[in-house]
Amino acid sequence: MExxxxxxxxxxxxxxxxxGSVAPAVAIGWVVxxxxxxxxxxxxxAGDIRTTMILGAGLCEAVAxxxxxxxxxxxxxx
Amino acid sequence: xxxxxxxxxxxxxxxxPLTFTNSMLTSILVGLALVIGSLVLYRRGWNLVPGRFQAxxxxxxxxxxxxxxxxxxKKIGRRIFPLVGTFFIFILMANWGGIYPGxxxxxxxxxxxxxxxxxRPANSDLNTTAxxxxxxxxxxxxxxxxxxxIGGYIKGFFEPISIVSIILAPVHLIGEFSHLLSLSLRLxxxxxxxxxxxxxxFFLVPYVVPFAFLGLEMLFGFIQAMIxxxxxxxxxxxxTAKHD
Numbered sequence: 001m002e003x004x005x006x007x008x009x010x011x012x013x014x015x016x017x018x019x020g021s022v023a024p025a026v027a028i029g030w031v032v033x034x035x036x037x038x039x040x041x042x043x044x045x046a047g048d049i050r051t052t053m054i055l056g057a058g059l060c061e062a063v064a065x066x067x068x069x070x071x072x073x074x075x076x077x078x
Numbered sequence: 079x080x081x082x083x084x085x086x087x088x089x090x091x092x093x094x095p096l097t098f099t100n101s102m103l104t105s106i107l108v109g110l111a112l113v114i115g116s117l118v119l120y121r122r123g124w125n126l127v128p129g130r131f132q133a134x135x136x137x138x139x140x141x142x143x144x145x146x147x148x149x150x151x152k153k154i155g156r157r158i159f160p161l162v163g164t165f166f167i168f169i170l171m172a173n174w175g176g177i178y179p180g181x182x183x184x185x186x187x188x189x190x191x192x193x194x195x196x197x198r199p200a201n202s203d204l205n206t207t208a209x210x211x212x213x214x215x216x217x218x219x220x221x222x223x224x225x226x227x228i229g230g231y232i233k234g235f236f237e238p239i240s241i242v243s244i245i246l247a248p249v250h251l252i253g254e255f256s257h258l259l260s261l262s263l264r265l266x267x268x269x270x271x272x273x274x275x276x277x278x279x280f281f282l283v284p285y286v287v288p289f290a291f292l293g294l295e296m297l298f299g300f301i302q303a304m305i306x307x308x309x310x311x312x313x314x315x316x317x318t319a320k321h322d
Contacts, residue, residue: 065267
């Protein structure tokens with residue numbers, strides 16, 4: 001395996017996913033934690049809070065999907 | 079035996095200069111199914127006291143209508159409800175239509191000589207999602223010009239009036255383009271990555287395990303449709319909000 005060769009690009013694809021999925025996972029954990037706290041504080045609004053939590057988690061997940069796209073392109077197509 | 083995953087949608091045949099891809103075929107089929115379904119329902123009429131199916135459809139419609147009106151206010155909400163409702167139903171049906179058996183395995187020998195799958199989820203092609211995101215962002219700009227007038231629209235870019243608002247105006251403009259990019263890439267990435275993972279799972283363990291992944295793809299299809307819709311409504315609501 002040489003530096004910059006075709007196998008190295010595939011390894012880079014894997015490492016992209018390794019470093020890039022840390023931040024979205026932490027962010028989704030924060031969102032859900034705060035949502036659970038608010039449901040505990042105000043159980044009547046649980047439906048509204050649940051919908052907003054799903055929305056926020058989806059937005060954070062989009063960042064992970066951007067990283068996944070780059071990883072797929074690096075390891076399978078390039 | 080190898081699996082082939084291609085980022086671009088595979089072409090099926092050519093009519094003149096236009097290349098027809100398999101995701102185009104799926105989009106047309108989904109659109110046709112939705113149009114024919116709604117014509118059939120229109121002919122059946124509706125009762126004042128709804129039956130079960132009509133109650134289901136009304137529940138879905140009320141869900142999106144309440145989202146629109148709660149976020150954007152009653153006047154704007156009623157104006158944008160047809161467009162975002164169509165986004166929601168089309169994206170939902172296109173995502174859920176990628177699950178039935180035989181989806182990736184019915185192949186066709188196309189004009190270039192490769193063997194390509196005949197169907198591919200409509201949103202796993204960047205063209206479809208970029209087109210929808212473009213329509214959404216253009217609708218935001220047109221709605222904003224319509225409500226605020228063109229002077230108010232341009233003033234909106236400098237909106238938090240301060241010393242640095244001259245410098246922040248291009249940043250605001252670039253932010254609009256980033257909305258376009260993020261809307262299209264989010265939907266494309268989710269559905270394409272779901273398709274890749276499903277194909278790999280079917281290749282590795284064909285018998286019981288893919289059920290979990292198909293269920294995951296159904297869930298994510300619904301969530302992504304909802305996120306696209308709610309973000310479109312939020313952009314339109316932000317663009318027409320009156321600053322006091």
